[in-house]
Amino acid sequence: MSEKQFEHIKIEQNKENNYAIISINRPEKLNALHTITLREIAEALENMALDKSIRCVVLRGTKEYTKKPAFSAGADLSVRGHPAIDPENLMDQCHAMYIRHKYYDIIESFPKPLIAAVDGYALGGGFELALVCDIIIASKRSIFGFPEIKRGIAPLNGGTQRLIRNLGKIRTKTMIYFGEHYSAEEMYNWGIISFLVDNGQFEDFVHQKASWIGNAATKSLFVIKKAIDYGSQAPLNLGLQFEHLGYAINSQSKDVIEGVTAFLHKREPKFTGE
């Protein structure tokens, strides 16, 4: 990983367990997302995609919060688009939306497992950001929701589209129409959150899960991620083709030999990600 300096995010690496942490670092705004924030997350992930020493990434809000703990309180309401964008110009507005969608797409298509570690608010664009991750780990004090309607706007960074695929129409419309806050427990019961963790155990738990994935068979996880993400958008017979191709890719990996050999020799596998 190059030592590139970012303005809105902070990068750390746990080299022992092959994972990196991207922390949104705007505590004074509860980690609200400016276009720069999204661009930096996407750029960091594009670098990490090629870095073999990183096999899992945790995306989170800064641990050093100064006001309230937050993953992200959504779009930065204190700025309106890019300074070069004319708010009166429809084409400029469409382009601004295109750019934001592009960053969410880059984040979603990151080829390695991406964990959203949510401790605190995950609202609006922040919730949309968690939804493009593979796994959401949330502390019990976390709060989710789409408050956009209360600001006269709408969750259009994938909110209306990604949530409906997980929750169905009724719950999605209820959440978005009324803009209410939802507890982490409620989101867990609705199947949006993978792990619901006591506040005091959150940091250890995130480390434990990221370490497990960081030491797992990375190529298998790549194939699994792509087959699920793209296969679930396609008819079954097409989705099954992803499995055929994925099987071929995974069969070339050193880790498949290691995994099976370790089982037969009754020892723990040591995966390298190769």
Ligand code: COA
């Ligand atoms: N954009 C910019 N700044 C934000 C922000 C956002 N989305 N969310 C919070 N902040 C800022 C506040 O302006 C405040 O700054 P200040 O201390 O300089 O006044 C600071 O973060 C703390 O927020 P505050 O509202 O005082 O905290 P709270 O605990 O009373 O409420 C929230 C927390 C998250 C419920 C509330 O800040 C909120 O509703 N934020 C907007 C969420 C939203 O609408 N997101 C969708 C945007 S599309």
